Amino acid sequence: MQHFDVAIIGGGPAGLTAAMTLSRSLRRVAVLDARRPPRNIFADEMHGIVGLDGVSPGEYRRRAWADLEKYGMAELHEVTGTDVTPDPEGGFTVTAEEGPPVWARQVLLATGMVDAHPKVEGFGECWGRTVIHCPFCLGWENRDRRWAVVTDDPEFAATAAAVFSAWSDDVIVLANGAMPPGERDGEIIDGEIRRLHHDGGDLRAIELADGTIIERQTMLWQLDQRPVPLISHLAEQLGLAVGRGGYVETDSSFRTNVSGLYATGDLITASQAVVESAAAGSGAAFQIIADARWPLRDVPSGLSR
Missing domain, CATH: 3.50.50.60 (FAD/NAD(P)-binding domain)
Structure with a gap:
């Protein structure tokens, strides 16, 4: 030994x-x-x-x-x-x-x-490029794009647009079906994320389980x-x-x-x-x-x- x-x-x-x-x-x-x-x-x-x-x-x-x-x-x-x-x-x-x-x-x-990677079609291709976990790591590379922030935290959701405004002036919040009702402040989009539409890892749109398509270029998703x-x-x-x-x-x-x-x-x-x-x-x-x-x-x- x-x-x-x-x-x-x-x-x-x-x-x-x-x-x-x-x-x-x-x-x-x-x-x-x-x-x-x-x-x-x-x-x-x-x-x-x-x-x-x-x-x-x-x-x-x-x-x-x-x-x-x-x-x-x-x-x-x-x-x-x-x-x-x-x-x-x-x-x-x-x-x-x-x-x-x-x-x-x-x-x-x-x-x-x-x-823990979610079972979402297209996630693996976008992860680490246009689906990011940290704005300080990849925010610069994704600046001036349309962002979606995935969270089940109502307090974080209420401040997301202001927090990430340095990188994007177009930020929406997705609850991904996990945020409790009645605990939210501001516009939050419900619905489970089913698929990410992308071009070689470059995110184009997010598809929800009900078929709704949301055009976005970057997702912040802290897994x-x-x-x-x-x-x-x-x-x-x-x-x-x-x-x-x-x-x-x-x-x-x-x-x-x-x-x-x-x-x-x-x-x-x-x-x-x-x-x-x-x-x-x-x-x-x-x-x-x-x-x-x-x-x-x-x-x-x-x-x-």
Whole structure:
């Protein structure tokens, strides 16, 4: 079994930034990143990252690993983490679906979340382009278009036109059949969304279940999310605290309620953006270093560096 100072489960912006901070602090790191496509694979470009604005998710990861390889402290394991088991003598054994387990002094969960895609024809083709989850991520690319905001929150619906007016002066609200009656303020269109009419992912119109066609060019649709299976497993087996919406609960220093186990990035908050995830990854790494059980010179038996 290979031994590491830290095992990071998840190789997105949060996990990779944590790996960089730890590498530059001379910690040996294993990054367990599943071979399946990343959550942001639907986006052609990533935005809001100074110096990297407009790069694709794949190029971002390629550049990140090129940087990490310069230090020789981080090792990529293209596997899916399935369990994290505390060692009675300290540290954790991290089990993977496709390969051998690894041992680490501390473990950082950076798995992100899983989007629950609706069963709407045309959604997949438009998602990440003209059906967006975040105006700060793709609002610029969709500026001066006719927007539809999907929400079941009456308070959010009442303010949507004003909130998104910087990007569009034509904003409507769709309840998608989910908003309670009698709790709405302003014009809200009812009806379940059945189909998105588009041209190669460029939204043209929204079709409701009753056949109504609404011409729109952009939709803001913040999807429901769920944690990856590992998180649900750890909640059951270790008592990992998971709060409303499936987000892992941590203190202000990214510590979970399980000693030596940390969480960061999209996994702990609904406020999700690449720069925020990267910052959270760095913050978690700093705390891991501060909480390290052993100084670097005091390496337990069997831990190679």
